[in-house]
Amino acid sequence: xxxxxxxxNIYSLAMRGDIDVVNALRKIDLIGFSAISIGELLSGFxxxxxxxxxxxxxxxxxxxxxxxxxxxxEGTADFYASILNNLKTSxxxxxxxxxxxxxxxxxxxxxxxxxxxxxxxxxGLVQLRE
Numbered sequence: 001x002x003x004x005x006x007x008x009n010i011y012s013l014a015m016r017g018d019i020d021v022v023n024a025l026r027k028i029d030l031i032g033f034s035a036i037s038i039g040e041l042l043s044g045f046x047x048x049x050x051x052x053x054x055x056x057x058x059x060x061x062x063x064x065x066x067x068x069x070x071x072x073x074e075g076t077a078d079f080y081a082s083i084l085n086n087l088k089t090s091x092x093x094x095x096x097x098x099x100x101x102x103x104x105x106x107x108x109x110x111x112x113x114x115x116x117x118x119x120x121x122x123x124g125l126v127q128l129r130e
Contacts, residue, residue, distance in 0.1 A: 001030060003029065003030045003032065003108075003109065003111065004028045004112070004113045004128050005031075005032035005034065005104060005112050006114075007112065007115070008036075008040045009115045011058075015057060024128070029066065030068060031064070032067075032104070032110045035071045035072055036097050036100045036101050038058070038069065045058075070104050077103075079103035079106045080099055080103040083122055087121065090121070092121040098116060098118065099122075101114075105126075106125070111127060112125055112126070
């Protein structure tokens with residue numbers, strides 16, 4: 001079974017019809033999604049003119065039987081702390097929300113699908129390559 005956690009940018013690209021992303025998502029059996037990504041999306045929706053429509057589309061996506069939403073808990077926090085300390089030690093900071101997303105990926109044993117190259121700075125993070 002192909003299990004992949006998608007980053008916020010993958011959801012956004014899929015909603016914009018990026019054919020490569022859409023085709024990659026079709027091949028995934030189980031799509032993990034982080035509560036952090038939901039927060040990023042809702043924040044963006046509030047700043048735009050299509051908040052209601054965007055929320056409806058997001059809810060449809062989240063209701064898919066292939067999608068599992070993962071909250072942040074103590075286990076996630078432990079992975080977050082390890083990733084953050086490793087990044088600090090190596091002098092390679094990345095955005096805080098992306099550290100949380102990587103932590104969810106580690107915690108639940110997902111490959112990560114993102115267009116952000118800074119995830120390459122996290123040792124041991126397995127990523128989906130299109």
